[in-house]
Amino acid sequence: MNPPILVVDDLAVGFTTRAGADARVLDGISIDLAQGEVLGLAGESGCGKSTLLYAMMGFLKPGLRLIGGAARYHGRALFSMSEADLDAVRGGTIALVPQNAGQSLTPTIRVGEQIGESLDLHTSLVGPARHERILGLIADVRLPDPAVIARRYPHELSGGQQQRIAVAMALAGDPDVLLLDEPTTGLDVTTQLHILDLLRDLRAAKGMAMVCVSHDLGVIAHLADRVAIMYAGAIVEARGVDAVLARPAHPYTQGLLASIPRLGTGRIPAAIPGRPPAPGTDRPGCRYAERCPRADERCTRLPPVLEPLPGEPEGRAACHHAEPRGLDAWPGDAVSGAVKDGAIVLDIRDLAVSYGKRGLLGGPMPAKAVDGVTVSLRRGEVLGLVGESGSGKSTILRAITGLWPASGGAIVFDGAIVLDRPAARRERDVLRRVQLVFQNPDASLNPRHTIAEILAQPLGLYFGLGGVAAEARAADLLRSVRLDATYLRRYPGQLSGGEKQRVAIARAFAAEPDLILCDEVTSALDVSVQASVLGLLRDLTVERGVACILVSHDLAVVRALADRIVVLHRGRIAEIGTAADICDRPSQTYTRALVAAVLEPEPGARGLRAHV
Amino acid sequence: MIRLVLRRLGSSLVTLLIVSVVIFVAVEVLPGDACTAYLGRAAKDPTILAACRENRGLSTPAIVRWVDWAAGFVQGDLGVSMKRNKPIADLVGWRFRNTVVLALTASLVGIPLALVLGVMAGLARDRPLDIALSSGAIFAMTIPDFVSATVLILVFAIGLGWTNGVVTVSANAPILDLMSNTVLPTVALTLVMVAHILRLVRTSVIDTLQSDFVTMARLKGVPFRRIVWRHVLPNSLLPSINLIGLTIAWLLGGVVVTETVFNYPGIGRLSVDAVSDRDLPLVQTIALLLASVYIGVNLLADLLALALNPRLRTYRA
Known part of the structure; x- marks a missing residue:
């Protein structure tokens, strides 16, 4: 193995709580990065993976401070360097590709100039040579027409193009360490695959070392040689990526892998119960103990240390019960056959929807966001809508709910009711029978209402329930989403993301709907929580015979829950079929591309390339 | 576009x-x-x-x-005043010129000062300089203008005798004669406008400093001074264009109280006179004139903001 160029040694980072105590966001982190190696950092939100990544370039977000340990680059302690020395390293030999490139590019400067700024800071190129280099870098990240792109402002580029510019900017200083913060999050699956290909080729061409942070183990599987799994501010397992994916050793890693929906099985994945401890929580033993199926008395008393696994000196895990195990030991629930009594709940015929309107002077008719979509849905059936951004998935939901008018075709509900009026002019009973759950519960739940008030609204509006009766019903609803009645008095801000989404689902079911529309309901959630929400949705639709439309960009999520899947491409149906047919035997080119672009956290994925 | x-x-x-x-x-x-x-x-x-x-x-x-x-x-035919029995255009002409002189002086002093102080306060967030500037701004905003104008006259004209307390020249005096009389009104107006613009610019600079693109600039090794000039200022000053437009429109719209206290022969004082004379044609015409100025200046500010902000300028639907 090559000598390490970046060494993190017993690093502890934290903030001071209002009570004046230290709350550690990172604790006892030790990890090396070898020349030319790709290290993945994975874990759920709040585990400290991004903080660790930024610490690797000597940067801590405002409010955080170094408590102990060091990060050394070629032996130089980054946290002891002067600002001027750090400026020379950052963007030069250690470069960052940020999360969300769209917001990380300065909106008032042309992207070519932003790359040029990095060249000014870290190279001596001037004049035509500098210009050539800018265009060369843009070409290196495989953007067409570099001269045109260079003159664009960030907002004139698509998400994938912005991400490539961010990569080009990072390459400008010819770095030997590239730090990637969720490099593909928020991009469409096919774009994601292209970016990963690009990064792999760059690594092969330039021999750069990379550290890649991702919540998505599929991305890590496709890029990294080695992975460090983090939990609550510590590394719990650090091994070769294939070893971790095939035979995870730490119970948390095992739980994490079991909670990821797989395209190949169509099972509801197994959730991890509970939630991680907040930073600063005092605990004598293992930080995972209270959620761990294998925890015993020793785990609650003695904190495990990250130590080599028996027979695997390169791999380390922090667990008293560390034991590499195959994943088959943790099967998820198979989808039980839902009762479909045959009655058609929703019948969409030749639906067309356009955005925008013709200009005053009669310009061209705007392009249709949805065109010629025909599909029907039976009681108890879950229909998945998949496609890339702009494919018209959410537009169809907006047309059904009356938030945006259809420009052609018809939507017939329950055999007789034509849903053509805007939501504000629909009969209350029709509104009640079609409910919507939004992507982001932070935005869809009023932060100033208690959970009881939130659930009382549909109960009062549709059933005239109030007072004690509403409260009793609200408690029932909470139980059905597996939260107890103590939540009634809480505010959304006191709940975790998964709990909030369950409240949002409970609110939708409070109306006793016949059709429930779920718009990316799990994409803001961590996988371990996503699994529990998927299980919940499955149980509720089966129990109550409610039909459900599930919109998601994630084919594996849809596979886990849906009976049938509609693949949308540029507003039209590319393919429609049973979940198994679409995922296992796609017949259309576009569907095949979409299926091929799903990154599964399987061992041996690094060699695979996009064939899109 | x-x-x-x-x-x-x-x-x-x-x-x-x-x-x-x-x-x-x-x-x-x-x-x-x-x-x-x-x-x-x-x-x-x-x-x-x-x-x-x-x-x-x-x-x-x-x-x-x-x-x-x-x-x-x-x-351009503004009608005839009842009280003065003269074409309104003649009455308004000189006074409007005087108001423009005062507005221009106050803008030239106040706007650069407000921008510089606002940026300084934003960069020094929560440090003594920021606290001093921000509390000074709130103080300036809360004092009614007739109080600050009176205090200025009391201290600088009556007490120290540095300048005239009230304007003594006639409405059609040459600009130079007028200018020497505009010091105190300018100070009084500057206090108020600096306070408002400063607070907006400060907030805007603080927001921009926390944006992802400024963090990114730091992490690509851009020195702090250059971050401020290239990445922070262009983005944080854009929102202030509209407020500056509003402020200039406010100045041009006749700062009634200030003009009255300093006996300044501008459009503001003329409108007060017109009201007390119950000269309805004059009141009507001044109101429409000021509305035109207000709308015109705001339109210019909007167009300038549009021209300077690439996100608006090159928006593609």
Whole structure:
């Protein structure tokens, strides 16, 4: 193995709580990065993976401070360097590709100039040579027409193009360490695959070392040689990526892998119960103990240390019960056959929807966001809508709910009711029978209402329930989403993301709907929580015979829950079929591309390339 | 882009048209008319009242008079004042020039000062400099302008004797004579406008400093000074263009209280006089004139913001 160029040694980072105590966001982190190696950092939100990544370039977000340990680059302690020395390293030999490139590019400067700024800071190129280099870098990240792109402002580029510019900017200083913060999050699956290909080729061409942070183990599987799994501010397992994916050793890693929906099985994945401890929580033993199926008395008393696994000196895990195990030991629930009594709940015929309107002077008719979509849905059936951004998935939901008018075709509900009026002019009973759950519960739940008030609204509006009766019903609803009645008095801000989404689902079911529309309901959630929400949705639709439309960009999520899947491409149906047919035997080119672009956290994925 | 400009221009014209109707109707619905208002007790004499009405053409229908008035306004014929019995254009002309002189002086001093102090406060967030500037701004905002104007006169004119307390030159004095009289009014106006702009710029600088692109600039090794000039300032000053436009419009709209306290012969004082003389044609015309200035300056500010902000300029639907 090559000598390490970046060494993190017993690093502890934290903030001071209002009570004046230290709350550690990172604790006892030790990890090396070898020349030319790709290290993945994975874990759920709040585990400290991004903080660790930024610490690797000597940067801590405002409010955080170094408590102990060091990060050394070629032996130089980054946290002891002067600002001027750090400026020379950052963007030069250690470069960052940020999360969300769209917001990380300065909106008032042309992207070519932003790359040029990095060249000014870290190279001596001037004049035509500098210009050539800018265009060369843009070409290196495989953007067409570099001269045109260079003159664009960030907002004139698509998400994938912005991400490539961010990569080009990072390459400008010819770095030997590239730090990637969720490099593909928020991009469409096919774009994601292209970016990963690009990064792999760059690594092969330039021999750069990379550290890649991702919540998505599929991305890590496709890029990294080695992975460090983090939990609550510590590394719990650090091994070769294939070893971790095939035979995870730490119970948390095992739980994490079991909670990821797989395209190949169509099972509801197994959730991890509970939630991680907040930073600063005092605990004598293992930080995972209270959620761990294998925890015993020793785990609650003695904190495990990250130590080599028996027979695997390169791999380390922090667990008293560390034991590499195959994943088959943790099967998820198979989808039980839902009762479909045959009655058609929703019948969409030749639906067309356009955005925008013709200009005053009669310009061209705007392009249709949805065109010629025909599909029907039976009681108890879950229909998945998949496609890339702009494919018209959410537009169809907006047309059904009356938030945006259809420009052609018809939507017939329950055999007789034509849903053509805007939501504000629909009969209350029709509104009640079609409910919507939004992507982001932070935005869809009023932060100033208690959970009881939130659930009382549909109960009062549709059933005239109030007072004690509403409260009793609200408690029932909470139980059905597996939260107890103590939540009634809480505010959304006191709940975790998964709990909030369950409240949002409970609110939708409070109306006793016949059709429930779920718009990316799990994409803001961590996988371990996503699994529990998927299980919940499955149980509720089966129990109550409610039909459900599930919109998601994630084919594996849809596979886990849906009976049938509609693949949308540029507003039209590319393919429609049973979940198994679409995922296992796609017949259309576009569907095949979409299926091929799903990154599964399987061992041996690094060699695979996009064939899109 | 051109369509956008035309649309803004069109909507400004429509706004102005509506304003002219509102002003005209507001005067029409008052009890009595321009003559009864102006004549007061003398209106009890039917011959005087009839003569006045005949003279002012009040017997024609309101809609005809509105068209005459609005069309005259567009052609520069602003009508005739009742009290002074002179063309309103002559009355307004000099005073409006004086108001422009004061507004320009105050803008040239106040706007750069406000921007610099606002940026300094934002960069020094929560440090002593910021706390001093921010609390000073709140202080300046809360003191009524007649109080600050009076205190200024008391201290600098009466106490220290550095400058005149009130303006003593006539409305049509040469600009240079006027300028020497504008020091205290300028200071009084600057206090208020600096306070407002400073607070907006400070907030905007703080927001921009926390943005992802500034963090990214730091992490690509851009030195702090350069981050401020290239990445922070262009993005944080853009939102202040509209407030600056509003401020200039406010200054041009006749700063009534300040002009009155300093006896400054500007449009603000003229409007106060017109109201106390119950000279309704003059009131009406000044109101429409100020509305035009207000709408015009805001339109310019919007177009400037549009031209300077690439996100608006090159927006592609």
